[in-house]
Amino acid sequence: MSHTRADAGSSLSAHRRSRELAEAADGRVADVLVVGLGATGAGAALDAAARGLDVVAVDAHDLAFGTSRWSSKLIHGGLRYLASAQFDVAHESAVERGVLMTRTAPHLVAAQPFVLPLTPLVSRAQASLAWAGFRAGDMLRLAARTPRQVLPAPRRLSATEARHLAPSVRSAGLRGGLLSWDGKVTDDARLVTALARTAAGRGARVLTRVRVLELTGTGARIRDELTGEEGEIRARAVINATGVWAGELVEGIRIRPSRGTHLVLRSERLGTLPAGLHIPIPGETNRFVLVLPQGDGRVYVGLTDEPVEGGIPDVPDVPETDIGFLLDVLGSVLDTPVAREEVVGAFAGLRPLLDASGHDGQDGSPARTSDISRRHAVLTSPDGITTIVGGKLTTYRRMAQDAVDAAGAARGLPAPPSPTAALPLIGAAAPARLRTLSAPPRLVRRYGTEAEAVHALAAENPALAERVLPGHPVTRAELLWAVRHEGALDESDLLDRRTRIGLVPEDRAEVLSVAREVLAEAASARP
Secondary structure, eight states, rough: OOOOOGGGGOOHHHHHHHHHHHHSSOOOOEEEEEEEOSSHHHHHHHHHHHTOOEEEESSSSOOOSSGSSOOSSSEESSSSHHHOOOOOHHHHHHHHHIIIIIIOOTEEEEEEEEEEEOTTSSHHHHHHHHHHHEEEHHHHHTTTOTTTTTTTTOOOHHHHHHHHHHHTBBBTTOOOEEEEEEEESSHHHHHHHOOOHHHHHTEEEEEESSEEEEEEEEEEEEEEEOOEEEEEEEEEEEEEEGGGGGGHHHTOOOOOEEEEEEEEEEEEHHHHOOSSEEEEETSSSOOOEEEEOOSSSSEEOOOOOEEEEEOSSOOOOOOOHHHHHHHHHTTTTTTTOOOGGGGEEEEEEEEEEEEEOOOOOOSSOOGGGGGGGOOOOOEEEEOOOOEEOOOOOGGHHHHHHHHHHHHHHHHHHOOOOOOHHHHHHOOOOOOOHHHSSSSHHHHHHHHHHHHHHHHHHHHGGGGGGSEETTEEEEEEEHHHHHHHHHHOOOOOIIIIIISOOGHHHHHHHHHHHHHHHHHHHHHHHHH
16 A cells, blocks of 8 residues: 555545435434544444444534543543542543553553652642652552553652753752653544544544434434535434533533633743643642643643533633633742743633532532542433433543443444454554654654655655644645545644644634645545
8 A cells, every 4th residue: 555545444534524424314224323523422433333333423513623622632540530539430540541552542642751840839748648649640550550661650859850851940949859650642633533533444434514403312313514404314322422512412411511721832931841740739639730741832731620601612712710820820830930921822621520419519509620520421311312421531432332332232232342442543553663664753643653654745745745834843744634534624624623733823823824725735636
């Protein structure tokens, strides 16, 4: 196979979408209809297809349009859940982190070091508690059987070592640091794209821009958002994986959304960052603000955990109060605090937390969203719709497996057990194999074994090797690949999800014309 070709079975394109939408709505009955193409929905589509079921998966927008593109990009081992005695959730998180790092997506998920600087604001008692937590996290790694060479052990740092790994931290009074490790995904939206394409390679019809107008236990009335045409998709089992919007399709589902906000800074503002930072939030025992270097000239700072009232927007706004809070906590450890005008972008995601109790606070008030369990729940409606809510990015695979198990049981679908814990996503390979690829390391971290094909596009056509934005590594070849193989249909798909250029509005505006040119060129080249 030529290096400039992807596996045709897993490639998503406008042409394939049109053909498969017509097939899905032609009256035949699929085994499973999945609504929602975030991590959990795409994971459910893959899980069902991998069991040999006939699958249709739809989303009103794009792959990873909702919560799945707004995460911290971390694949957590469950340390936070230990602190609140949610041992089962903690163990599940550690197990799923290990699955991603060693079997299903080692090209996308790797170890990320973090430094907790021991500044005068961190008491010795707090430092001891944090150290105990990191040691407990290492025990979780051991219990999940994740090898030490994949996730190194935590250790204490001298003040000199801490300054080397966190050069922007204030040196006055710094008495050292604590080094810990967790998993980090190159890009959460790219993980979802890999899931969707792997599902497509197994025969699933993955259809974006298809809105569900009405959902029942036997299918959905839908509208093609590109043409306005309405139709029906019939299925033996239906899975509602729409996250914070789940209650809009199925009655009786109560969601308590929690807003997690991140800031976007230019990398040069904080200097070279060999590691991320854990910054304790004053007054909290197990919550931190995280500084997350991205390797693309940007750094994320997050995140908040604030309840959201009222309607659920397609794209959440970022309130100034969240920005101020994050800047204040960040400024508590820096030599020079970050000014508001140095924040070049910000984004917020809504966690789909299940409201199972109403009022949980001791005074009768609603519990803080930071206190609500991240355990996922699978619910079956009276007419047989299976809804999956709660959870988090790290455990998407287990959530998908549980949803397909429940849907199959509710509707009497015979299917073998889920094979996805051992099923590599497209592009996955062992680290030793990935290191031998003839492509830049940055492309390997984003495309895995397909990096050579993306790189070959640029080698064959020098115009495609051009960076689309000064100071940012994305090339025209990556945009073209996204249109040809990753289901990108418009400028927003390219800039806001297949790449993350759009997180900085100024950069997005500069690249918009390039994205339009690539879309036009790809359309003119179609047979």
